[in-house]
Amino acid sequence: MTQLSGLDRLMRKTMKKAIPLSAHIMVTDRCNERCTHCYLPGQSKKKILALANYQKIFTQLRQAGTLLLTLSGGEPLLHPEFFAIAAQARKDAFAIRIYTNGLLINEQNTRKIRDLHPIEVCLSLYAAHASAHDSITQVPGSFQKTTSAAQTLAQAGVPVKLKTPVMHGNFKDLPQIRSLAQQIGAELQESPYLYPPGSNCANASQLCLSKENLLDFFSTKPDSHGKFRLQRDRTMDVNQHPCGAANNYVAIGCDGNVFPCPMFEQPVGNLLEESFLTIWNQAPLLQELRSLSWGDIDACLDCKLYSYCQRCVASVFASTGGLTAADQQACKIAEACAQSAGKNV
Ligand SMILES: C[S@@+](CC[C@H](N)C(=O)[O-])C[C@H]1O[C@@H](n2cnc3c(N)ncnc32)[C@H](O)[C@@H]1O
Numbered sequence: 291m292t293q294l295s296g297l298d299r300l301m302r303k304t305m306k307k308a309i310p311l312s313a314h315i316m317v318t319d320r321c322n323e324r325c326t327h328c329y330l331p332g333q334s335k336k337k338i339l340a341l342a343n344y345q346k347i348f349t350q351l352r353q354a355g356t357l358l359l360t361l362s363g364g365e366p367l368l369h370p371e372f373f374a375i376a377a378q379a380r381k382d383a384f385a386i387r388i389y390t391n392g393l394l395i396n397e398q399n400t401r402k403i404r405d406l407h408p409i410e411v412c413l414s415l416y417a418a419h420a421s422a423h424d425s426i427t428q429v430p431g432s433f434q435k436t437t438s439a440a441q442t443l444a445q446a447g448v449p450v451k452l453k454t455p456v457m458h459g460n461f462k463d464l465p466q467i468r469s470l471a472q473q474i475g476a477e478l479q480e481s482p483y484l485y486p487p488g489s490n491c492a493n494a495s496q497l498c499l500s501k502e503n504l505l506d507f508f509s510t511k512p513d514s515h516g517k518f519r520l521q522r523d524r525t526m527d528v529n530q531h532p533c534g535a536a537n538n539y540v541a542i543g544c545d546g547n548v549f550p551c552p553m554f555e556q557p558v559g560n561l562l563e564e565s566f567l568t569i570w571n572q573a574p575l576l577q578e579l580r581s582l583s584w585g586d587i588d589a590c591l592d593c594k595l596y597s598y599c600q601r602c603v604a605s606v607f608a609s610t611g612g613l614t615a616a617d618q619q620a621c622k623i624a625e626a627c628a629q630s631a632g633k634n635v
């Protein structure tokens with residue numbers, strides 16, 4: 291049993307009690323890449339929180355029951371106090387995970403990262419070739435830097451996961467991406483689900499896989515891991531919350547704004563003005579999300595695809611302005627997944 295699957299079990303239990311077990315901290319919104327698919331709204335001039343702010347926030351998160359901090363961004367290593375913030379998180383006994391594009395990782399800070407003992411460092415890899423990866427990040431040389439960071443970290447004994455959103459532009463590279471991950475000694479997380487992209491994206495409709503590509507994806511995908519599994523047998527529990535946002539998961543922006551999750555653009559309060567627990571317990575949007583169960587989502591009741599579905603409430607909110615519609619992209623992906631598993635849907 292892996293550390294993360296144990297964590298997954300704990301996450302399910304905390305959903306019921308509304309304990310924010312996992313917090314996603316976007317320490318900066320600045321970035322040194324311009325990925326075409328990125329869900330973030332783009333660069334801003336927001337003032338970013340400093341170590342002294344995080345010292346207070348971490349104390350409040352501990353009191354609320356948080357155990358895992360994901361340090362992300364933008365590109366988190368661009369925060370001038372990134373290592374001090376990460377060290378503070380470890381001092382406060384949080385487990386930490388780092389999301390990075392790897393561009394700033396070198397031998398010296400690899401040692402610093404190793405000494406933080408993160409549960410994993412997730413690097414984003416979009417292709418197995420420089421031209422395809424660099425055209426997605428819009429930064430020449432980024433493929434070389436990201437793959438070499440992954441290698442350096444893995445060789446130092448840091449658990450490395452490569453994250454690959456599977457899109458029209460990198461779909462054909464998947465077999466080579468899988469081999470590359472194996473060579474590096476990294477786990478690979480591949481997902482065809484794309485959140486609505488932000489300002490770097492010229493044509494969002496061209497990013498997602500076609501139905502034909504999705505069928506191809508599921509027919510070649512190893513079924514042993516990942517969110518999208520061919521073999522599933524889940525029955526809908528109408529009393530269960532549809533997702534972790536506001537139940538055991540929360541996101542904090544670089545200026546202290548609190549969000550239901552990193553993809554949900556609606557702020558529900560700011561930690562420079564109110565305490566975390568005041569926001570967590572009292573923000574109307576968080577309360578509304580917490581009151582929702584699968585039984586409230588009429589469009590999904592009796593859905594035969596439920597077993598294969600990864601419905602995202604942030605995407606539903608972005609496309610409909612509400613919380614209770616079906617998620618059209620999740621429906622399309624679930625249908626392809628079920629068909630590949632030989633289900634008659
Ligand atoms: C927003 S980035 C932040 C951390 C870091 N800059 C990086 O790229 O890994 C976190 C992850 O979200 C993924 N991501 C960004 N936009 C996405 C989208 N529209 N759909 C799915 N995943 C997305 C990125 O590829 C990356 O793996």
Ligand code: SF4
Pocket residue numbers: 321322323324325328329330363364365391414
């Ligand atoms: S996905 Fe790309 S553009 Fe978005 S934050 Fe990560 S590196 Fe920056």
Ligand code: SF4
Pocket residue numbers: 589590593594595596599600601616617618620621622624
């Ligand atoms: S596949 Fe679509 S309709 Fe079915 S449960 Fe998921 S979002 Fe709802």
